[in-house]
Amino acid sequence: MTAAAASPGAGARMPVCDSERRRAAVHEQGLAGLESVTVGADRRTLTVAYFGTLPSGLDRHSFRVEGGRRVTGIEVTDVVPHGEAEEEDEEEAHCLRLTLDRCGDASVYRLVALVRGFDSRYAAKEFTFHSAPDGLDCAPAADACPPRPSGPEPTIDYLAKDYASFRRLLLDRFSLTMPEWTERHVPDLAVTLVELLAYVGDRLSYQQDAVASEAYLDTARLRTSVRRHARLVDYPMHDGCAARAFVCLETEQETVTLPGADLAFTVLPPGRRPRPAGPVVAAGELRSGGRPVFQPVGDEEIVLRRAHNRISLWTWGDGACCLPSGATTATLRDAGPDEAGPDQEEPRRVLRLSPGDVVVFEEVLGAGTGSPADADPTHRQAVRLTEVTPGFDALSRIPVLDIAWAADDALTFPFCVSTVGPDGADREVGVVRGNTVLVEHGLLNTWADGDPEELTPSAGRLALTLRGLPVSRSAPCPRPADIATAQARALARLPETVRDRLLQLRGSDTTLEEADRAFLHTLFGPRVLARVRLDDHPKYALTTLLTRFDELLEGKIRRIEALARQARSGYVLHRADIGWELDQTWGADVWPLLAPGNRALHGPACDALRPDPREALPAVRVWATAPDESSGPEAQHSRPARRETESWTPRRDLLSSGPRDRHLVGESDDDGVLTLRFGSGGAGAEPPPGRTLLAEYRTGNGRAGNVGREAICLVSSGSAELSAVTRVSNPLPATGGTDPEPVADVRIAAPREAFRRLRRAVTAEDYAALAGLRPGVQRAAATLRWTGSWYEADIALDALGSADVPRPLLEEVRQELHRFRHIGHDVVTGPAVHVPLDVALDVTVEPGHIAGHVRRDVRRELRPGRLPDGRLGFFDPDTLTFGTPVRVSRLVAAVAGLPGVRHVEVTRLGRLHAAVETTEPVPASGLLRLRPLEIARLDDDPARPENGRLTLNLRGGR
Structure with missing residues (x-):
């Protein structure tokens, strides 16, 4: 209502009423x-x-x-x-x-x-005459009649926060309001009501405190709350990771094929001796035991060959051979142990190794004594083969197999191949083992005819309780980024590979086969082949095609470069994307080399044993089922058949999931219970109502799977026959098992990492730091240069393990930095500026040492490369980087420590092609300084003297 104004003769205020x-x-x-x-x-x-x-x-x-x-x-x-x-x-x-x-x-x-x-x-x-300054209605507010006081308010103890204090408070209040009630026994109904009210108050009080505590990272106690707080600053809190290991199998049969998804490996129980009956155990014994269980990574079939049980290294008839530290190539004997001798016919090949296979180098005898007990267990290493080339030893008439592996898998120790025993006979010290399987800690709940767990949806959330066993957290193997990078490199090499094949066809003395003609027809087309007259003059036609290779395939090469850039950005190319296109333009042999399933693209073997726990996701698959209407009426009295309609796969979050994506997020609480969270509101698809949801998961996680070498020795299968398997072992210990990240560590690391992670390149130091994160780059330096219209970021790279930077690496770094560059900056990558040195040393040799041997040792110590003991040379590219000065004291110390050197003096130290001649052959400060983008280089290669010169003047010795 509107307040009434006073009457003309009235000076007092009118009463305020609710009705008019x-x-x-x-x-x-x-x-x-x-x-x-x-x-x-x-x-x-x-x-x-x-x-x-x-x-x-x-x-x-x-x-x-x-x-x-x-x-x-x-x-x-x-x-x-x-x-x-x-x-x-x-x-x-x-x-x-x-x-x-x-x-x-x-x-x-x-x-x-x-x-x-x-x-x-x-x-x-x-x-x-003026409007109200606060914008309110000009009518005065109606003041309601004040309520009558109902008596004095009760005294409330606001410090009561738990069950006992609430119970005491209620009983005290009842003593004032109902003094005639004095019963305090528990069975009394009034006491029961008081205790119920105290319990509810205690729960409400706890909930209020919990909400206030979980609202901040510093005070949050629940693991789920801490994980989500850290996610706000883009810190991925991990829940552990499952361990991995390489298991080598042996068989007595020529070839055995086993289903990978049906195998499970485990260790001996504590205090149990090895089984004399063999390594195969029953499925029930494996499921009932509390031992760590491992299963193969992937579901593809496993092919075992007897020839791969133990492969001998070929020494070309020499004795006491050793593969040096850092070796990336070796030669294997590709014949049976009894098939040898120059008088016999050429033996058949028995090895079926291919690029992508993993083999293990293992020392089986002591290098000094030849005893198995003296074998060094640390001299074992797994490598993934990148090249497999058949060969032949014409002298011994033995087929051999040349293998190579990536530089990341280079041997980290000198591997002794053979030694000469006391009887003068050669003893095989080191062997190579095939039939290698990558396994991961964890056992499927559906393994050996197990039933998937049925889930009940509850408001879009599913709680999955695993009876105290943690769900396995598995990192992707291989990583999609590694596959994409390998595809980009393979695409970049494709034109050269095709060119090499044309060279082989031109150099072959035989006529072109039908497959070769089909390849040329696909590559160049019938019109070009008819113009060069391939059918009449094959040699001349192939020469013409090689000469005009870039011109004739210009469009195809540009397309390959575009696909390489797409893969280099991190996108994995699949058959549906470019498979048909490559088959029609480059031939049907190209796509198998680029397929994601090609194990040659899966990266080095060392990366498989180093999973990143922050990339690990729960090994869970959830699918919805519906009654199978095609089962027929005869199935009414049996268990109804059901069919899978759709399935959900785990993701770290649902931020990039669309409304049609079947993704879920698994979160573990403090008790290890996994909660599956589905999408809603457009981020991921929710489970359909009325459908039965089934879950398949692996149990086994954390450091419990980090078993030692030779611990995994038992194998089991749910349905396959394993009588052909005679031995199971893991030459290398299982690694990578990580327990869930503690909440206390997350509280410290999340705020710190949120502001330390570089996300945008603004300064030259930012460009250098981001370029240095790329694999294969030892260090990078950068400068910002004004071109007259915009800034250009010039980035110099120092490659790992080489003084020369490969061109693909330069392109990869440039493409990688394009995502982080400042708007208006151009990114240019190039090799570092190498400064060749001119070094001269005067060395005095001990009288009892041969001067020639000392000269050899000094050159070996200073030249680039890896020394026999595994150290790098003084001027190796991996020991020198941008702006590293050359110190006279360190140079003298490196040479003086060699056997036979009595005295050493540096007589010349400077740049080989100095722009200004200096009067001092050695800097007075004892320090040859370099600019920030320069790297010292001294190869001491007579074939390339422009890369540095080393002069040695030796005196003494004999």
């Missing part, structure tokens, strides 16, 4: 009342709203304006009813327009009706 029944009475009696007063824009016109029936004969003497502080005595000069106004408005149907002689001040005025016909209660109305 008097307004209806005014209408019935034919009287009028003032509703409101509005001041016009000119501040001299008042629009007076009224209700009821106006009396007749209103003029300027019928109203009076009272009040005012500075401006008083305002008079009404004219009164115009609504019907007489020049401009009529429907909203002014019950309004009067009053004209004043002057405007008033900011104080409160009151308009009073002086004639009969106005109700005394509504005959006056207050107004002001």
Whole structure:
């Protein structure tokens, strides 16, 4: 309601009422009342709203304006009813327009009706000539009648927060309100009600405290809350990772094929001796034991060959051979142990190794004693083959196999191949083992005819309790980024590979086969082949095709470069994307080399044993089922058949999931219970209502799977026959098993890593830091150069293991930095600036040492390369980097420590091609300084003297 104004003669305030029944009475009696007063824009016109029936004969003497502080005595000069106004408005149907002689001040005025016909209660109305400064309604707020006090408020103890204090508080209150009730025994109904209320209060109090505690990272106690707080600053809290190992199998049969998904490996129980009956155990024994269980990574079939049980290294008839540290190539004997001798026919090949296979180098005898007990267990290493080339030893008439592996898998120790025993016979010290399988800690709940677990949806969340066993967390193997990088490199090498094949065809003495002609037809087309007359003059045609190779295949090469850039950005190419295109443009032999399933693209073997726990996801698959309508009426009395309709795969989050993506997120709480969270609101698809959900998962995680070498020795299968397997072992210990990240560590690391992670390159140091993260780059340096229109980031790279930077690596780094570059910056990558050195040493040799041997040792110590003991040479590219100065003291110390060196002195140390000749052959400070983008180089290669020169002057010795 609107507050009533005081009557003309009244000075006291009118009562405030909730209802205005008097307004209806005014209408019935034919009287009028003032509703409101509005001041016009000119501040001299008042629009007076009224209700009821106006009396007749209103003029300027019928109203009076009272009040005012500075401006008083305002008079009404004219009164115009609504019907007489020049401009009529429907909203002014019950309004009067009053004209004043002057405007008033900011104080409160009151308009009073002086004639009969106005109700005394509504005959006056207050107004002001200025609008309210706070924008509120001009009508005063109605003050409701204050409530009557109901008595003194009870005294409440606000410190009561738990069950005991709430119970005591309630009993004390009842003692005041119901003094006649004195029962305090537990069976009493009133005491039971008090305890129930205390329990509810305790739960509510805990919930209030928990909400306040879990709202901040520093005080959160639940693992789920801490994980989500860390996710806000892009810190991936991990829940551990499953361990991995390479297991070598042996068989007595020529070839055995086993289903990979059906195998499981385990260790011996504590205190149990090896089984004399063999390594195969029953599935029930494996499931019931509390031992760590491993299963192969992937579901592909495993092919075992007897020839791969133990492969001998071929030494070309020499004895006491050794593969040096850092070796990436070796030669294997590709014949049976009994198939040898120059008088026999050429033996058949027995090895079936291919690029992508993993083999293990293992020392089986002591290098010094030849005893198996003295074999060094640390001299074992797994490598993934990148090249397999058949060969033949014409002298011994033995087929051999040349193998090579990546530089990342280079041997980290000198591997002894053979030694000469006391009887003068050669003894095989080191062997190579095939039939290698990558296994991971964890056992499927559906293994050996196990049933998947049935889940019940509950408000879009599924709680999966695993009876105290943790769900396995598995990192992707191989990583999609590694596959994409390998595909990019293979695409970049494709034109050269095709060119080499043309060279082989031109150099072959045999005629072109049908497959070769089909390859040329696909590559160049029939019109080009007809123009070069391939059928009439094959040699001439192939020469012409090689000469005009880049011209004829210009469009195809550009397409290959575009695909390589796409793969280099991290996108994995699949058959559906480019398979058909490559088959039609480069031949059907190209796509198998680029397929993601090609193990040659899976990266080095060392990466498989180093899973990143922050990339690990729960090994869970959930699918929905529906009744199979095609089962027929005969299945009514049996277990109803069901079919899979859709499945969900785990992701780290659902931020990039669309409404049609079947993704889920698995979160483990403090008790190890896994909660599966599905998408909603467009981020991922929810489970369909009314469908049965089944879950398949692996159990086994953390450091419990990090078993030692030779620990995995038992194998089992749910359905396959394993009698052909004679031996199971893991030459290398299982590694990578990681326990869940502690909450206390996350509280410390999340805020720190959130601001230390580089996400955008702005300065030159940012470009160098981001380029140095790329695999294959030892270190990078960068400068920002103004080109006249924009800035250019010039990045110099120092490759790992080589003084020369491969061109593909330069392109990969440039493409990688394109995502982080500052807008307006161009990125240019190039090799580092190498500074060839001119070094001269005077060396005094001990009298009892041969000077030639000392010269050899000094050159070996200073030249690039790996020394026999595994160390790198003084001027190796991996020991020197940008701006590293060359110190005379370190150079003298490196040479003086060699056997046979009595004294050494540096007589010349400087740049080989110095722009300014210096009078000092050796810097007086003993330090040859280099610029930030320069790297010292001294190859001491007579074939390339421009890469550094080393001069040795030896005295003494013999």
